[in-house]
Amino acid sequence: MPELPEVETVRRGLEPVLSGRRIARLEQRRADLRFPLPDAFAKRVAGRRIQALTRRAKYLVAEFEGGQTLIMHLGMSGRFTISPSVGSGKMPGDFTHGTGADPKHDHVIFHTEDGTTVTYNDPRRFGFMVMAPTESIDQHPLIRNLGPEPLGNALNAGYLAARAQGRKTDLKAFLMDQRNVAGLGNIYVCEALHQARLSPKRAARCLARTNGLPTDRAERLVTAIREVLSAAIDAGGSSLRDYRQADGALGYFQHAFRVYGREDEPCTKPGCRGTVRRIVQSGRSTFFCSGCQR
DNA sequence: AAGAACTCCTGTTGGC
DNA sequence: TGCCAACAGGAGTTCT
Numbered sequence: 001m002p003e004l005p006e007v008e009t010v011r012r013g014l015e016p017v018l019s020g021r022r023i024a025r026l027e028q029r030r031a032d033l034r035f036p037l038p039d040a041f042a043k044r045v046a047g048r049r050i051q052a053l054t055r056r057a058k059y060l061v062a063e064f065e066g067g068q069t070l071i072m073h074l075g076m077s078g079r080f081t082i083s084p085s086v087g088s089g090k091m092p093g094d095f096t097h098g099t100g101a102d103p104k105h106d107h108v109i110f111h112t113e114d115g116t117t118v119t120y121n122d123p124r125r126f127g128f129m130v131m132a133p134t135e136s137i138d139q140h141p142l143i144r145n146l147g148p149e150p151l152g153n154a155l156n157a158g159y160l161a162a163r164a165q166g167r168k169t170d171l172k173a174f175l176m177d178q179r180n181v182a183g184l185g186n187i188y189v190c191e192a193l194h195q196a197r198l199s200p201k202r203a204a205r206c207l208a209r210t211n212g213l214p215t216d217r218a219e220r221l222v223t224a225i226r227e228v229l230s231a232a233i234d235a236g237g238s239s240l241r242d243y244r245q246a247d248g249a250l251g252y253f254q255h256a257f258r259v260y261g262r263e264d265e266p267c268t269k270p271g272c273r274g275t276v277r278r279i280v281q282s283g284r285s286t287f288f289c290s291g292c293q294r
Numbered sequence: 295a296a297g298a299a300c301t302c303c304t305g306t307t308g309g310c
Numbered sequence: 311t312g313c314c315a316a317c318a319g320g321a322g323t324t325c326t
Contacts (some may be wrong), residue, residue: 003319034302035319058320062325076319094304105304124303126320141322169297185319240319243305260319282298285317 004150004183005232006059006243006251010080013246017082017116018062022049027109033122034075038131044068045110057182059148062244069134071142075126077242083117083261092166101239123242146182150225155181155282157214157222164207164218172206172281181225182274187238187260188228190287194259194269195224199293201279231256259287267291 001011006036013047026042045064052063060072074080101121108120108129120127132140147163148154162236163180174180175189184192193200198217209219236252240261245251254261258268263278267289274291 006319073320075303075321083325122303123305124318126303167296173297176320238319243319283300284319 003185006237009237019053023058024113025111033125034128071130077124078122078127131252147180157218160218161214161291164204167204190260191228192224196220
């Protein structure tokens with residue numbers, strides 16, 4: 001579900017209440033999400049301070065004092081919601097305790113030392129939380145094989161060209177694969193390909209070097225990925241069904257979608273008279289304009 | 295080794 | 311209204 005912009009938005013929302021704060025108590029309401037929750041989870045977290053809350057790809061990463069790091073993934077329907085401490089200035093009744101979602105799916109609740117609670121709610125339970133030693137976190141199986149962060153310098157046309165060399169898989173699947181680029185999902189792959197005017201059906205090897213130079217296609221794609229993700233983060237992510245920011249607010253980038261969810265609507269690209277189509281690739285919906293995406 | 299299919303789980307939506 | 315199938319933002323595992 002949440003892709004990089006949504007996870008980054010959640011991280012920014014949680015950082016002020018979690019980073020540098022001690023977890024007084026952790027409430028665990030079931031044994032597992034997608035995978036079992038960490039052994040002795042509550043005991044390992046209680047009384048420990050979160051030294052940093054970062055993000056890698058679609059993972060939220062909480063580094064605890066004492067050498068352990070919690071890796072969290074929101075799956076398709078996971079959300080974190082902050083409830084302020086009593087007496088924080090809010091009027092009683094201003095804030096519904098919990099997530100605003102069905103409380104029967106409140107699975108993990110972090111109580112910070114100052115009384116704030118952070119609740120993880122996840123109806124589909126595709127999310128997960130894993131604890132691992134901080135010192136070797138980069139070698140963790142969930143982290144080890146991730147491709148570069150798309151907003152960092154490591155993603156560039158030369159990298160993409162090399163990575164796509166000889167790959168017959170289509171561009172859609174290539175970009176969805178977290179080993180190639182980390183953090184993209186169905187929505188932003190569709191949007192980035194549209195902006196780059198590339199067909200999702202094209203073989204990934206079209207990005208590879210020709211005459212020793214990265215292709216114009218690879219350049220356009222890198223630019224498009226960066227612009228789409230940056231704009232989405234600025235908008236607080238995209239809210240379709242479940243996604244909310246940590247303060248409960250909706251994201252609003254969904255209003256800026258050019259192709260996603262716009263089947264049969266006209267292409268918005270200036271000068272393009274095409275219509276947005278929906279096809280299925282690797283079992284998932286792809287939205288694109290066959291007029292301007294080649 | 296790459297690529298495709300299958301799997302986990304619940305909720306919503308659209309067709310009949 | 312009820313029922314059922316299809317679908318939803320992900321990704322690890324298991325096949326071919």
